[in-house]
Amino acid sequence: MQDPALAGSVAEPKSPVDAFDLGERIKLVPTEPGVYLMKDRAGRIVYVGKARSLKARLRNYLTGSDTRFFVGLLQQVLGDVEVIVTRNEKEALLLENELIKAHQPRFNVELKDDKNFLHIRIAKDQDYPRLEVVRRPRKDGALYFGPYHSATAIRATIRLVNRHFRLRTCRESVFKNRVRPCLEYQIHRCPGPCVLSVPVAQYADDVREVVLFLEGRASELTDALTAKMKLAARDEHFELAAHYRDQIRAVNDSLETQHVVLDPGTGRPRDRDVLGFKREGARVIVSVLAIRSGTLLGAESYALREQEFPDEEVLSGFVARLYGDGRRAIPDEIVLPFDVEDARVREEWLTEIRAKEGRTRVVRIVAPRRGDLARLLEIAQKNADQAFDERMRGGDTLRATLLGLQKRLHLASVPRRMECFDISNIQGTDNVASMAVFIDGEPAKAEYRTFKIKGVEGANDFASMYEVLSRRFSRAIDEDSFPDLVVIDGGKGQLHMAEKALEDLGVFDVDIVSLAKARAIDVDANMAPERSAERVFIRGAKNAIIMPQNSNEVFLLTRLRDEAHRFAITFHRAQRTKRTLASKLDDIAGVGEARKKALLERFGSVRRIREASVDDVASVPGIGSETAARIKRVLGGVAGMEG
Secondary structure, three states, rough: OOOOOHHOOOOOOOOOOOOHHHHHHOOOOOOOOOEEEEEEEOOOHHHHHEEOOHHHHHHHHHHHOOOHHHHHHHHHHHHEEEEEOOOHHHEEEHHHHHHHHHHOOOOOOOEEEEEOOOOEEOOOOOOOOOEEEEOOOOOOOOEEEEOOHHHHHHHHHHHHHHHHOOOOOHHHHHHOOOOOOOOHHHOOOOOOOOHHHHHHHHHHHHHHHHHHOOOOOOHHHHHHHHHHHHHHHOOOOOOHHHHHHHHHOOOOHHOOEEEEOOOOOOOOOOOOOEEEEEEEOOOOEEEEEEEEEEEEEEEEEEEEOOOOOOHHHHHHHHHHHHOOOOOOOOOEEHHHHOOOOOHHHHHHHHHHHHHHOOOOOOOEEOOOOOOOHHHHHHHHHOOOHHHHHHHOOOOHHHHHHHHHHHOOOOOOOOEEEEEEEEEEEEEEEEEEEEEEEEEEEEEOOOOOEEEEOOOOOOOOOHHHHHHHHHHHHHHHHHHHOOEEEEEOOOOOHHHHHHHHHHHHHHOOOOEEEEEOOOOOOOOOHHHOOOOOOOOOOOOOOOOOOOOOOOOHHHHHHHHHHHHHHHHHHHHHHHHHHHHHHHHHHOOOOOOOOOHHHHHHOOOOOOHHHHHHHHHHHOOOOOOHHHHHHHHHHHHHHOOOOOO
């Protein structure tokens, strides 16, 4: 059956010359909320989006403010845009979710868990259900518990349930054809409903207790079992009372191996999912902690690749995919590491889904900054960081990023060795520079170098860069060791100076680019501040190259630039500290160059000399007690000065 939302909307294939004019299409689009469907020239839906204002949202694709990777491809692939107007943003969200699930557009956020986790299933349409292990939950009305990260963990859980809660373990084919009780019945681990007349209500009571156990609702379960144990003891059914006692011990022993989280607030503990978010370029890991009744039951991580969307859009789309397809039970509260724009609308949507399941508690989406929930976020973040290190920093990904950098920047070779240079000074004093080195996409800190600027007076970054590159490549010529790519921190002016330095040395076959930092853009005072894109300037090109800002390539370049900047600042501060200390020591009679050097090596700053005792200063080679006392007298009155 055709989707009514798409009725009559299939476009005839267009030729490449028959370009689609998005600007003309926008003129006919209303300002109401709704959903827009972008189609390629063959009529296939390639992207589905929602908007509070359809006209304003689509206009963003023409202004250049939307830097997602696929926006640059629209001119080549876009064949039509269809809009569906809704009454409000909530309806737009619901429709967007359904259309994405139905069509799986190539440019929408795609949710892929990093592996198939195991779940426990309990059927609700059977009188005597058993525990089943499944890979993926289905919309079949059954109860699902998990995920469990290993077969060992799930076997331990099932073994404990079978030992103490007496549910059947046999498959349906065996259950329906057995003629006498099996060994499980003989050792009192199954009531034998296959051949014996076991009351359905009694078995259902056992199933309810298993559900409480699997949901982590330990206090409710132990209270119920304690009441049963006392009742059995009162009626002198001591064997049954001992059975309930063993069940209580098993539940308590099981919980001791789990991490119990102190639940914020009062009253019945909430069920929560806490999400950690780790991103490097287009690679994203989202870690989900499942907290049920105050107990952390487990964590799972999802790997999202090629996600050049803003963080908020990635996280919002992840929440929609995670809970919208019925694979995961919706908790009372979803804790996010940062705010998403459509949180309130998603709360209403998830609450309605739960209401259909008979659960009336309102779903909340929160992004705490402090308190107990913020501490839970720290745990989720650590899980995301660990999962990222394990799964996303593989050699294949780094190689693909380097190849992408070569293609996007038109480099002569794959930039396996990249060197980035940065100048640091304050008002022209203590001019220094740094060189950070990445090999195969990772920092090679043993290769980092620092430079003291020798031939430049005052704050002249261009001349300083010329000197540093001249010194670096003079050595490279002698040693025949050249990088594949030189990255300069700055704009076109810094790039031209770097080119001149290499050309004067006769070096013409090394790629050079400059990376200009993102800067604040002047906007209306009532609007949130905006920042420009990171821009890359290359030889022979008038305009900068602006790559997708969440791409792996931009992340790698900015990471290299930030390393060079950090290294330069650290070296500059050290030089300023030594200069400040040396200038103070110049005022002290009897302290010459040798003694200054000895004091610098021992203490490193004026503050540390001031805090040291006379004996400590006197212990420095060549100082002595008389000179130490003189140093302390002079420096002791310099309050607040620090090297």
